[in-house]
Every structure is written in C-alpha cells, then in structure tokens.
Amino acid sequence: MRRVPLIRMGVAFGVAVLFAMPIVWMVSTSVTPPGDYVGRTLVLWPEHLTFDHYRALWEKSVWRNGLNSAIVAAGTTLVALALGLPAAYALTRLRMPARLDIGFLIFVLLVKLAPPIVLAIPLYHVLRAFGLLDTLAGLVLVYQVYALPFAIWMLLGFVRDVPYSIEEAAMIDGARLLKRLRTIVLPLMVPGLVSTAVFVAIMSWNEFLYALLFVQSPALFTLPPYVATLITEDETLWGQLAAIGFLASLPVLIVLGVVQRGLTRGFASGTH
Amino acid sequence: MKAFDRSLPAWLVLLSPAAIVLFILTVYPIARVLLLSVFQTDYGFADADFVGSENYTYLLSNSGFQRASWNTVVFTVMATASEVGLGLMLALLFNRRFPGRFVVIPIIVAPYVLATMVVTAIWRAWFHYDFGFLNKVLRAAHLPPVEWLFNPDIAMLSLVLVDIWQTAPFVFLILLAGLQSISPDVYEAARIDGAKPVNIFFRITIPLLMPYILIAALLRSIESFKIFDKVYALTGGGPGRATETLSMYVYRLGFKFFDIGLASAAAVVMIVIAAVLAAVYAIKLAGGRAE
Amino acid sequence: MRRPFTALASALLAVAMAPAALQSAAADETLTIAGRDGGYATALNRMVALYKEKNPNVEIELLELPYGGLYEKATIGFREKAGAYDVVMLDDTWAVEFMSNGWLADLDQLGGGLDADFVAPARAVSRYPVGTGTHYAVPFVGNVELFAYRSDLLDKHGFDAPESWSEVVEIARTISENEEGVAGVVYRGKKANPIVTGFLPILWAHGARVIGEDGQGGLDTDAALAALETYLSLKPYAPKGVETYNSGEVRDALMQGTAAMSIELWPSWAPSLDDPEMSKVPGKIEIMAAPGQVEGPKPMLGAWLLAVPADAPNAERGRDFIDFVTAPENQKLLALEVGTPPTRASVYEDADVVAKYRWYPAQLDALNNANPRPRITQWSQVEQILGDYLQLALIGEMEAREALAEANQQVDRALSR
Numbered sequence: 001m002r003r004v005p006l007i008r009m010g011v012a013f014g015v016a017v018l019f020a021m022p023i024v025w026m027v028s029t030s031v032t033p034p035g036d037y038v039g040r041t042l043v044l045w046p047e048h049l050t051f052d053h054y055r056a057l058w059e060k061s062v063w064r065n066g067l068n069s070a071i072v073a074a075g076t077t078l079v080a081l082a083l084g085l086p087a088a089y090a091l092t093r094l095r096m097p098a099r100l101d102i103g104f105l106i107f108v109l110l111v112k113l114a115p116p117i118v119l120a121i122p123l124y125h126v127l128r129a130f131g132l133l134d135t136l137a138g139l140v141l142v143y144q145v146y147a148l149p150f151a152i153w154m155l156l157g158f159v160r161d162v163p164y165s166i167e168e169a170a171m172i173d174g175a176r177l178l179k180r181l182r183t184i185v186l187p188l189m190v191p192g193l194v195s196t197a198v199f200v201a202i203m204s205w206n207e208f209l210y211a212l213l214f215v216q217s218p219a220l221f222t223l224p225p226y227v228a229t230l231i232t233e234d235e236t237l238w239g240q241l242a243a244i245g246f247l248a249s250l251p252v253l254i255v256l257g258v259v260q261r262g263l264t265r266g267f268a269s270g271t272h
Numbered sequence: 273m274k275a276f277d278r279s280l281p282a283w284l285v286l287l288s289p290a291a292i293v294l295f296i297l298t299v300y301p302i303a304r305v306l307l308l309s310v311f312q313t314d315y316g317f318a319d320a321d322f323v324g325s326e327n328y329t330y331l332l333s334n335s336g337f338q339r340a341s342w343n344t345v346v347f348t349v350m351a352t353a354s355e356v357g358l359g360l361m362l363a364l365l366f367n368r369r370f371p372g373r374f375v376v377i378p379i380i381v382a383p384y385v386l387a388t389m390v391v392t393a394i395w396r397a398w399f400h401y402d403f404g405f406l407n408k409v410l411r412a413a414h415l416p417p418v419e420w421l422f423n424p425d426i427a428m429l430s431l432v433l434v435d436i437w438q439t440a441p442f443v444f445l446i447l448l449a450g451l452q453s454i455s456p457d458v459y460e461a462a463r464i465d466g467a468k469p470v471n472i473f474f475r476i477t478i479p480l481l482m483p484y485i486l487i488a489a490l491l492r493s494i495e496s497f498k499i500f501d502k503v504y505a506l507t508g509g510g511p512g513r514a515t516e517t518l519s520m521y522v523y524r525l526g527f528k529f530f531d532i533g534l535a536s537a538a539a540v541v542m543i544v545i546a547a548v549l550a551a552v553y554a555i556k557l558a559g560g561r562a563e
Numbered sequence: 564m565r566r567p568f569t570a571l572a573s574a575l576l577a578v579a580m581a582p583a584a585l586q587s588a589a590a591d592e593t594l595t596i597a598g599r600d601g602g603y604a605t606a607l608n609r610m611v612a613l614y615k616e617k618n619p620n621v622e623i624e625l626l627e628l629p630y631g632g633l634y635e636k637a638t639i640g641f642r643e644k645a646g647a648y649d650v651v652m653l654d655d656t657w658a659v660e661f662m663s664n665g666w667l668a669d670l671d672q673l674g675g676g677l678d679a680d681f682v683a684p685a686r687a688v689s690r691y692p693v694g695t696g697t698h699y700a701v702p703f704v705g706n707v708e709l710f711a712y713r714s715d716l717l718d719k720h721g722f723d724a725p726e727s728w729s730e731v732v733e734i735a736r737t738i739s740e741n742e743e744g745v746a747g748v749v750y751r752g753k754k755a756n757p758i759v760t761g762f763l764p765i766l767w768a769h770g771a772r773v774i775g776e777d778g779q780g781g782l783d784t785d786a787a788l789a790a791l792e793t794y795l796s797l798k799p800y801a802p803k804g805v806e807t808y809n810s811g812e813v814r815d816a817l818m819q820g821t822a823a824m825s826i827e828l829w830p831s832w833a834p835s836l837d838d839p840e841m842s843k844v845p846g847k848i849e850i851m852a853a854p855g856q857v858e859g860p861k862p863m864l865g866a867w868l869l870a871v872p873a874d875a876p877n878a879e880r881g882r883d884f885i886d887f888v889t890a891p892e893n894q895k896l897l898a899l900e901v902g903t904p905p906t907r908a909s910v911y912e913d914a915d916v917v918a919k920y921r922w923y924p925a926q927l928d929a930l931n932n933a934n935p936r937p938r939i940t941q942w943s944q945v946e947q948i949l950g951d952y953l954q955l956a957l958i959g960e961m962e963a964r965e966a967l968a969e970a971n972q973q974v975d976r977a978l979s980r
Binding site: 004005009011012013015016019020022023025029037083084086087090091094095096104107108109110111113114115116117118119120121122125126141142144145149152177202205206208209213223224227228231238241242245249253255256257 | 285286289293301308362366368371373376378379388392395396403405408409412437500501504518526536539543547549553
Binding site: 124128133134213216217218219228229 | 593595597600624625626627628629632636639640643645646647648
C-alpha cells in the first residue's frame with residue numbers, strides 16, 4: 001500500500017524550485033561581476049566569483065544599518081511582549097466590567113486593520129512631543145502600531161492553553177496574582193512567547209514605511225530604507241543590491257529554518 | 273474566574289500599559305487626521321484655514337483619487353483571489369506525506385519572511401526589459417520579451433505576480449493547518465459509503481476548510497488594501513497612474529505635496545473602507561464563535 | 564524566570580549603547596551631509612575623503628539619495644526641525660521654498676561671502692530674494708540643460724544641427740526609419756522631475772510658460788498644447804520603454820550609439836562622451852543649446868547648491884566643508900576626475916579643463932545666459948503635477964488637451980495654497 005507518490009513529489013519539488021528561483025538568483029548575482037549580469041545572455045551561476053559587492057557594502061559600513069535593524073527589532077519585540085503579555089492575560093483570565101474585554105479586543109482588531117500610512121502624518125506630531133523623532137527609540141514606539149495588536153492577539157491563544165487548574169492550586173496556597181504570573185504562567189508560556197517574539201522580530205526587521213518616514217539621519221537608517229536608496233538609484237547596482245538583500249535576509253531565513261515546525265501553528269494562532 | 277472579583281484593579285493594572293500605548297499611537301492620530309481633514313494646511317493647525325467638506329468634495333471628484341481607489345480594488349481582488357487559489361492548491365499538494373515534505377515546505381515559505389524591499393529589489397531586476405532574468409528566459413525560448421513594468425496594462429499584473437510570490441506561502445500555511453485539522457475519520461466514513469474523490473473534495477474538504485479559506489481571504493484582502501512598499505519601490509505608481517494605490521496616493525499628497533488637509537481627507541476615506549472590511553471580519557469571527 | 568529577562572534587557576541596553584560609544588571613540592565631531600546619488604555622490608565622496616585627510620578628527624556621514632528622496636528627506640527634516648543634517652544639497656528649483664521658509668542658515672553670518680567668480684545666474688539663485696537677498700547657498704554643480712546630437716548621423720542624412728523642434732521631429736523620423744538599431748531621439752520619460760525637465764525647453768520654445776505672467780497656471784493654452792503635441796510626436800522615434808528612462812538610460816543610449824539625439828543633456832551626465840573606453844561613438848556627439856521654435860533657444864539652469872540648514876547641529880563645520888568643496892582647486896579636481904560641471908568661471912577657462920572637455924567654452928556661455936525655472940515656493944508640487952499629466956499623455960492614457968487642462972487646474976490649486 002505504502003508506495004512513494006512520485007507525481008506528487010515531482011510537482012512539489014518543481015514548485016519549490018520556482019519559489020526558490022528568485023532567492024537563488026539573488027545569491028548568485030551577489031557574487032557575479034557587474035559586466036556579467038547586464039549582458040543579454042542567460043547566466044544562472046557566474047563563471048568567476050567575486051566578493052567585490054560585499055566588500056563595497058562593508059566599506060559603506062552597512063553593518064551599522066544591520067545593527068540598527070537588530071536594535072529596533074529587539075526593542076520592538078521586548079516592548080510588545082512586556083505590554084502584550086499582561087494585556088493578553090487580563091483579557092483571557094480576568095473579568096472586566098461592562099464587557100470592556102470585548103470592546104478592547106475589537107479595538108485591537110481595528111488597529112490591526114488601519115493602514116499605516118493613515119497614521120503616519122499625526123505620528124510625526126506624537127514623536128515630536130516625546131522628543132523621539134529621528135531616533136531608534138522612536139521607531140520602537142511607532143512599530144507598536146504593528147507589533148502590539150499582533151502580540152496581544154497571538155498571546156491570547158497561548159494564555160488560554162495554560163491549564164487554569166495549576167493556577168487555582170497556587171491560589172489555594174495563597175499565591176498572589178503577580179507571583180502566579182511570574183512563577184506559573186510565564187514559565188509555561190515560554191514556547192508561546194518565543195514564537196510571538198519570532199514573528200514580531202521578523203515584522204520589525206522588515207518594516208519599511210515608518211523607517212523611511214521617521215528617520216532622517218543616515219547613521220540611524222535600518223536596512224530596508226537603506227536598500228530602498230539602492231533600488232531607486234539610476235544605475236543598476238544589482239550586485240550590491242543582491243548582496244545587501246542576501247545579508248538582510250540571512251537572519252530571517254536562519255530563523256525560518258530553526259522554527260519551521262512551529263510555523264504552521266504560529267500562523268494559525270496568529271490569525272484567529 | 274469569579275475568584276478574581278476581589279482584585280478588581282488587577283485587570284486595570286495589567287491592561288492599561290498596552291491600552292495607553294495603543295491609544296497614543298492610534299486613537300489620538302486618527303482623531304487628529306479627522307480634524308485636519310476639514311482644514312487646508314501644509315503642516316499643522318498653526319496656519320490652517322477651515323474649509324469644511326471642501327477637501328472631500330475635491331477628492332471625490334479628482335480623477336487621480338478615483339483611479340487610485342479603482343486600482344486598489346483591482347489589486348486587492350486579483351491578489352487575494354490568486355493567492356487563495358494558489359495557496360489552496362499548494363496546501364492540497366502538501367497535505368499528504370511524502371519523502372522530503374519538510375524540506376520543501378520551508379523553501380516555499382521563505383519568500384514570505386523576506387523584507388518587501390528585498391523582494392522588490394529582486395523583482396525589479398527580474399522585470400528589467402533588456403537585462404532582466406524573465407526576459408532573458410523568454411528570449412532564450414525565442415519568445416518576445418514582455419514590458420513588465422512600463423506597459424500600463426501589464427504593470428499591475430507584474431505587481432500582483434510579486435505579491436503572489438511573496439504571500440501565497442502565507443495562505444498556504446493557513447490552509448495546510450486547516451486541512452490537517454480535518455479528522456481522517458471523516459474521509460474514511462465517506463470512502464466506506466462509496467463516495468467518489470471529486471465528491472469528497474467538494475462535499476467534505478471544501479466545506480470543512482471554508483472557515484480557513486475565508487479567514488485567509490479576509491487577511492489577505494486587508495493587507496492588499498494597505499499595499500504601499502511594493503508599489504513605492506517597484507513602479508512608483510506608474511506608468512502614468514496604472515499602479516497608484518490609495519496608500520501611495522495618501523503618501524504623495526502628504527509627503528510630496530505637503531497638502532496635509534487633503535491627505536488627511538484621503539486617509540479618512542481609507543479608514544472608512546478599512547472599517548467596513550473590519551466589520552466583515554468581526555461578523556465572520558462572531559459567527560465562528562456562535563457555531 | 565526573571566533572570567533571563569533581566570539578562571536580555573541588559574544585553575539589549577549594551578547593544579543600544581554600542582554605536583554611540585563607537586562613534587565617540589572614533590571622532591570628536593560629526594558632519595552629516597544629505598546629498599544626491601550617482602555621479603554627484605561620486606564627487607561628494609571624493610571631497611569627503613579629501614576633507615577627512617585634512618581634518619582627521621571629523622567623522623562624515625554622507626547620505627546618498629535619488630532626486631525625489633532627497634527632497635522628501637530634506638523637507639521633512641526641516642519641517643520637523645529634526646536637526647539631522649549639517650550640509651544639504653539642493654536643486655536650484657527648491658531654493659525659493661527652502662529659503663523663504665527660513666529652513667537655511669544665513670551663510671554670511673557663518674563667515675565668508677559669495678565669490679564673484681561663480682557664474683551670475685547660479686549666484687542669483689543662491690540668494691533670496693533672488694539676486695539681491697540674503698546669501699543662503701553656494702553653487703556646487705554648474706549644470707545647464709543642453710541638446711545633444713550625433714553629428715555623423717545627421718551629416719549622413721543631410722541634416723544640419725536642428726534650429727527648431729519641428730526639425731528635431733523630422734530628423735528623428737528620418738533616422739528612425741533609415742538606421743537599423745538607432746532610435747531617432749531619446750529623453751527621460753520617468754514621472755515627476757525627469758519628464759518635466761525634458762519637456763520645459765520645448766514648452767518655452769513654443770512661447771508657453773508653466774506659470775503665466777499673471778502668476779496663474781499657464782498650461783491651458785494653445786501654445787502649451789502645440790508644445791505638448793510636438794513632444795508627443797517624438798515618441799514613435801524613441802526607444803521602447805522611454806516612459807521609464809532616467810539619466811542613466813539616456814546616457815547609455817547616447818554612448819552606446821543607439822540614439823541619434825537627446826532632447827536634454829546635462830553636462831554632469833556625460834563627462835565621458837569622448838572617452839573611447841566608455842563611449843562607442845567618441846567625438847561624434849555634439850552638444851548645443853536646445854533648439855527654439857516660436858521663441859529663440861533658452862538654455863535652462865539646473866544648478867545644484869550646497870547650504871547649511873538653520874537647524875544644523877554643526878553649522879560652522881558645514882560652512883567650512885562647503886567652502887572646501889567649492890574652492891577653485893577642488894572644483895577643478897572634480898571637473899577633471901569626476902566630470903562634475905564647475906560653477907566658477909575661472910575653472911571653465913582653465914587650460915587643463917578645456918583640454919579635456921572641448922565643449923566647456925560653449926557650456927560656460929550657455930550657463931552665463933541660462934534661465935532659471937520659475938522662482939516660486941510651490942515649484943516641487945507644480946513639477947509633480949505636471950510630471951504626472953505629461954506621463955499620462957505620453958503613455959496615451961489621456962489626450963494632450965485634457966491632460967494640460969487637468970494639470971493646469973491642479974497647478975492653480977497648488978499655487979493658491
């Protein structure tokens with residue numbers, strides 16, 4: 001009975017090749033000398049490898065943009081979890097007056113749906129009021145527009161998964177709410193927190209619009225707006241573009257490889 | 273749960289940090305946008321002239337705004353439909369076990385985790401008329417090259433193509449989760465009753481998967497409605513107005529023209545449309561709970 | 564469970580502090596410049612390197628941005644008083660907006676005047692009110708819009724250099740029809756600034772103006788319509804995809820020998836027209852002022868200026884850098900090494916420079932007689948609007964008359980704000 005479904009396998013691998021092709025192209029172009037990729041002939045892999053594009057990027061101190069991206073991603077994730085977990089807990093476990101919980105959930109949903117560009121103009125005003133214009137901390141703050149609703153929504157499911165009976169047992173022992181949160185809920189939620197963190201971090205690592213609008217100093221650029229300055233360039237610096245694209249993608253691809261099995265669950269719970 | 277009644281302030285303590293941050297980042301800005309939309313101003317309220325509904329009437333009669341709205345609808349429908357279609361096919365393909373399945377799935381999902389700027393960087397190069405990868409393949413196959421980005425009739429399709437590549441994997445993952453949640457017993461029972469595979473698919477798989485399909489379609493339509501980055505970096509809204517979407521339109525009014533009053537009015541229209549989508553979403557969710 | 568979080572938080576804090584620490588260790592002072600990309604960036608980078616050699620304690624951040632991106636970053640920074648830049652590079656068309664809004668610092672107060680060696684039209688736009696007012700900027704790139712044609716191809720088909728735009732159309736048609744692989748004409752069709760810049764000399768030659776003498780939009784006129792129809796009649800003889808062409812594509816088409824004429828050529832684009840290593844047609848491209856039509860030729864000024872923002876954190880250093888970049892010896896160095904068109908008359912007359920660029924005397928003449936684009940605060944918006952509608956007409960989505968009428972209506976709205 002158990003025969004290998006050859007046709008299904010063949011189609012699946014074919015689809016995978018199609019989906020992987022642009023990424024393979026990016027990797028190969030990043031090591032192709034400029035003269036080769038502007039030719040009219042189809043070249044899949046360069047005859048002569050070159051690391052000039054990476055060297056050029058290094059000379060432009062692109063590592064700094066990477067560091068900015070990392071700081072913003074880490075900060076955004078930390079803030080989103082620190083604010084999102086208590087909120088998710090309260091919404092799941094604590095009774096609120098006047099169905100406030102439902103109201104808040106609908107509000108969170110609305111935030112999730114609001115187009116970011118719509119908030120951009122007044123957010124300048126907000127950032128200026130806090131003195132956070134043109135700072136990485138400012139980006140961490142405005143990224144909560146994306147990150148916080150997502151974190152709350154995703155953590156709701158994970159809080160529900162913590163068996164309430166354990167908490168009840170602790171309550172009988174007289175443990176107060178904060179202690180219960182710390183000693184029981186938090187440890188049990190580590191997997192949930194990790195997968196939420198992964199998604200939030202990827203989201204802010206990749207964010208473009210607010211990074212474009214709210215940061216003016218070149219020393220504070222994150223990777224996506226930096227990539228954009230290369231894209232709109234009149235000349236075709238594809239080699240450098242591919243190199244920086246690959247470098248910017250490497251962390252998320254590695255994370256994807258590590259967490260691949262948890263992916264399906266993560267997406268499913270993040271969407272309901 | 274009633275045990276918590278005595279510690280009533282607890283929910284307030286736990287909820288308010290998130291609530292305050294979201295309030296500052298969304299409620300206040302939206303209120304400000306609403307107010308700005310009835311003024312003519314290039315910045316704040318300092319030199320603003322009250323114009324009432326003038327911004328709205330100007331906007332609704334403006335051919336650029338009409339075109340941007342139409343483009344947004346076209347993009348949303350085309351992208352959502354094709355992504356759900358492709359995602360469904362992929363999910364069905366990967367629903368059965370076969371050797372190497374867990375090697376292939378991350379490869380297909382990879383585009384979804386890439387930054388949109390990286391994605392557009394790749395595809396801009398692929399779409400290049402003279403040196404682009406796609407036209408090189410076409411020429412190698414002795415087919416005529418395609419004007420991917422500068423033909424107004426094709427540019428929108430190119431945009432959709434990039435969106436499919438990047439986000440069909442997302443739909444695929446949701447639908448795969450959906451398919452795997454269907455108990456094998458259901459199929460078993462149907463097979464014992466002698467149902468044909470086609471009937472099993474349309475009578476059992478699709479209906480059971482429908483909640484997932486709807487959720488995926490809603491999420492994708494909401495995201496497509498917001499589309500900005502891809503348009504910005506791939507076509508800039510061009511050629512002409514062929515790919516200008518609402519987000520791009522608001523962006524240009526706000527940050528190129530500094531016509532803040534008009535941009536705010538356009539933003540309000542976007543919020544209203546988003547709220548309608550949200551209502552559909554909420555009704556769907558409520559319906560899901562009632563079941 | 565608390566410990567990992569505390570550890571994570573402190574690690575984060577450490578990472579967040581790192582760049583600040585790195586920077587302060589490396590340099591005492593930072594100078595941040597917002598400039599253009601492409602060839603302009605090559606020039607600025609050369610100057611940055613040279614300046615750093617002389618001032619090793621200064622760390623320099625150079626932001627390289629495309630045209631629209633630079634305008635956007637600069638204006639947003641100024642409006643929000645972000646204090647992000649010490650030096651900003653600006654197109655002369657932005658000057659009125661930047662200067663009248665008080666976004667730029669008075670350079671006289673920072674020391675040093677405006678040398679009379681800079682060509683007069685570029686000097687004029689560096690002050691506000693134009694020509695006489697406060698000194699806000701220093702001319703950096705002496706661009707003037709010129710017309711380029713392949714003398715060999717025109718000779719072959721029995722044409723002289725075109726004197727009117729009708730002749731340009733005629734030449735473009737003849738060459739397109741008779742020369743395999745050569746487009747009759749090439750230009751920038753990209754939205755916004757590029758397409759407008761290519762169109763303006765044609766508009767002016769037809770006696771039309773974007774802003775009429777009454778200060779209102781002047782596009783809804785018969786003269787403007789005639790100009791647009793001339794412009795559109797060139798399209799069949801332009802390369803495929805010209806709608807997306809920018810300076811890079813135009814330069815490549817000229818130097819690869821695939822275009823016979825370019826309706827606009829900025830000297831900074833093409834320093835290597837005669838370089839056999841870069842150009843397939845060295846010595847065959849002639850450069851002249853754009854043709855006329857009902858009016859005589861009007862070379863268009865396209866100078867790039869350098870200025871110190873009013874909110875610059877390091878204004879003195881910014882002023883010093885500007886003086887350094889625009890000094891005669893460095894203007895000469897940039898002209899010779901990068902091909903940046905100078906703004907100083909003395910450099911145009913320098914023997915080494917003229918020996919390298921045979922067209923420099925003509926260029927200086929054009930520059931001295933150059934007309935600036937309208938001196939209004941709303942020019943950037945007007946240019947965006949006109950650019951949108953020109954492209955709609957170019958890709959055939961709108962009739963010429965309809966496009967001009969709608970553009971004019973929106974220009975009026977922009978002017979009234």
